[in-house]
Amino acid sequence: MKQFFRLMAALFLSLVLSLAGLAPPAAARGKAPERIPTILISIDGFRPDYISPALTPNLAAIAAKGVSGTMTPSFPTITFPNHWTLATGLRPDRHGVINGAMSDPAHPGVIFGKSSEQPWWWDGSGGPVHVEPIWVAAERAHIRSGIMFWPGSTTAIDGIRASDWQAYHADLPNHERAEVVLDWMRRPANIRPGLALLYFGDVDVNGHRHGPGSPETTAAIRDVDAAIGYLRRGLAGMHRQVNLVIVSDHGMAHTIPDHVIWLKDYVAKEDYALVSYGGILFINNVPGHEAKLAESLKKMPAFIHCWGKGELPERFHYGRNPRVPDWLCLPDPGARIMDGNPEHPNDGGDHGYDPASPDMRALFLATGPAFRSGTHLPVFDNVSIEPLLRRLIGLAPGKDRDGTVAPVEKALR
CATH class of the missing domain: 3.30.1360.180 (Gyrase A; domain 2)
Structure with missing residues (x-):
């Protein structure tokens, strides 16, 4: 009987060793490829014609070597409605953030303002569709997201916020905002955001106060370009590949x-x-x-x-x-x-005008492994940004959106 058990043990060991020989060693198998993060940057009130090699060398380099184009903003050409469109793929009349100031017949006496966080302002309550921004969709799919000051990001939709977010602080310098995103990108893969959103507001503020082309607006443009250059150098220094998409919400017109x-x-x-x-x-x-x-x-x-x-x-x-x-x-x-x-x-400048006006056109730039080099896109509607982000982070297209990824398809590898 003992000989029988010894024989069976020997046969079992032989089988295990032979099967082990069929599999490559752990070092040869390697790790699963890491997710390439996507970073979306919004420069509020940035006209596409602000870009020049002298004034914006970092943005100009992306425009020359990556993907460039212009977008038609959604009506009205105002900050909060268009940032929510960029994040949801829905036009303002459908997502419900129809203006930067508004009231709701379902909530008499309550006025919407820049710090309003009640979910029903943002989630399409009472409207034709349930509204969900891209970071909530990402979190549902177990893709970590980080939001640096995007309008609406402090509100929990269905109880969900981005894993990393900060309350808006207008005085935080642009390079410090970029540094927050760099800190996220330095993290280990398991806690690194696969989607990050970053907002810059100074170009819009100075465009309103002093007008496009003013020394003050020019200085704000130069500063935000430098912050984007700082971000890209930081990413390169840590050898972090990302897909970078840079947009604006609307342009700016000179006041007559x-x-x-x-x-x-x-x-x-x-x-x-x-x-x-x-x-x-x-x-x-x-x-x-x-x-x-x-x-x-x-x-x-x-x-x-x-x-x-x-x-x-x-x-x-x-x-x-x-x-x-x-x-x-x-x-x-x-x-x-x-x-x-x-x-x-x-004096100064303003927006809110007809989206068809050239002065209201919005910026679009992109670069990274997902994008073809040296591609210029025809003008497209900004409802295509959320579908593009879904493609980049590996989510299926959202249901009942107002836009598709089709207008930017030729820019993708």
Whole structure:
């Protein structure tokens, strides 16, 4: 019996050794390839024609050697609606962030502002679709994400935030923002974000205050270009390959001093409820004053175009969301409608205008292993950015989006 067990043990050992010989050693097998991170950068209010080798050597190098193009922003050409479009692939009328200031009939008396974090502002509550930004989709798929100041990123959607995020701090220098992303990229693979978003706001701030082409705006452009150069050098120094996508939310138009009008000169104060003004005017009816307001708006100058809700041109894809106010007045680019006492009513720059205006065009640049070199794309709508990000991080296309990856397909390897 003992001989039988010894024989069986010998046969078992022989079988194990022979099978081991069929498999390559652990060193030869190696590790599974690491995920190549994707970084999306937004430069608020950056016009594509700001790029030049002298002023923006880092962005110009990407434009020359990587992928370049321009985008048509979504209507209205305002920061918060377009950043949420970039993150969701939905137009503002569908994702519900229809303006930088708004109210919701389902929540009377509550006003949306830049620090509003209630999920129902952001998740499409009461609208036709459930809204989910790209970082929430990534987290659901166990892809870690990191967000540096993107509008809406401090709000938990379905209880989910990015694994790494920071509350907005406007005074944090651009290179320190870039350093946060570099710190994320230095982490071990298991806690390194596969998707990172980074926001720069100074170009927009100075564009508003001083106008495109001003020394102050030029300095802001130079600084953000330097921060992007710092980021790229840091990535190269750690031998970290990334797919880098750089966009803006909208452009910026010079204000035309003799095309600044005051709402009080055309409409009696008691006839409207103000929502917001500037490069676009949003106002609501006052009960009992509807007819008077409609007549007053007809007297606006020819460079101001007013529509009631539901009457806007179809190309704007706007006006069906319950948050859209009763009236919208759109000046020609450079004109402004003012109410109150702004600090600089007659100079500087503004946006909010028709997305078809060349001044409103948005930036698109990309570089990295996923992209072809030296590719220039025709103008495309910014609803294609979220589908592109999904492709880059390995997610299936989202359902019921307003855009597809098709307009940027030829830039992909």
